[in-house]
Amino acid sequence: MRVLGVDPGLTRCGVGVVEGVAGRQLTMAGVGVIRTPAEAEVPDRLVLIERGLEEWLEIHRPEAVAVERVFTQHNVRTVMGTAQASAVAMLCAARRGLPVALHTPSEVKAAVTGSGRAEKAQVGAMVTRVLRLAAPPKPADAADALALAICHIWRGPAHNRLQQAAARHSSSAPRTPHRNRTQHQKGTVR
Amino acid sequence: MRVLGVDPGLTRCGVGVVEGVAGRQLTMAGVGVIRTPAEAEVPDRLVLIERGLEEWLEIHRPEAVAVERVFTQHNVRTVMGTAQASAVAMLCAARRGLPVALHTPSEVKAAVTGSGRAEKAQVGAMVTRVLRLAAPPKPADAADALALAICHIWRGPAHNRLQQAAARHSSSAPRTPHRNRTQHQKGTVR
Incomplete structure (x- = not known):
């Protein structure tokens, strides 16, 4: 599975492509920052x-795109740009x-480091280790984009099993494909 | 001048095209709502x-697009969709x-009704009168889109004169075209 992670921002929009499946070694196909x-x-x-x-x-042809979910509670001045x-990324x-798929920052941190309250540096260090990189990707937006893609791949299978189990116990078949389910999740549920 | 006004929203995105120049009779070229x-x-x-x-x-080929400026202070649940x-409209x-051009709701109300605190119905009534319509456009999002376009046309010339005067008193020529100036305005300035 090839996933493009996007850490949205007007000044720096982090992008990272990760390839692989949960439980196997993941590889980085590309990382960068779109600046304006x-x-x-x-x-x-x-x-x-x-x-x-x-x-x-166009270049990486990902099968899915994971975007950081934006909350309005944060910095009011920057949240609009984010x-x-x-x-634009979703479009x-x-x-x-x-x-x-939208993943909250704490979901990404929890998936990658084990703690939803991990520091930026910790996320960068784990991304470096997981993808066997020579050094943490910089800037942090680039590392965060890779973390989003990793989170998406790792959360996928367990998530699918959960959804399938839920579907079996429900009278009607699930109406929505994978992306919809992921997107409907509320941060509070997990 | 033909202006497309856009009252952004995920459920109902109001669109209205107004043609004319400030000081002359304005005409409506189209009004509607994009629903999702x-x-x-x-x-x-x-x-x-x-x-x-x-x-x-594509159909109306406007020369400018006026979009309602979104504030984060408002309803947190709906502001993200807006x-x-x-x-997408700006893009x-x-x-x-x-x-x-981005205009704040109060700028639009002030331009169209004379009061920045006008009620929705008042805006609809003024749009109906200004454009000589048979009835107020419905829903309110459609009327608001027309009000945005009217506001843009009416504010244009005075706005340009102000900017030109400012430019004459400044040592350097203005670096930005019309849209930039309009967009840089802060709601608090007026």
């Missing part, structure tokens, strides 16, 4: 992010018919 | 909004090289 100039207008910055993401999707960049993926 | 099913996933809803907006841009829909416009 702070002095540019938001609409133009969104166009640059769209172009950047389209290139990554929400806008994540909207680019869905336009290609790719499943989109 | 609440049970659909956000990425798919954004794709539907993009398709809808592309149709409006921010995401507005991101669609900027991709075509169209200038994008």
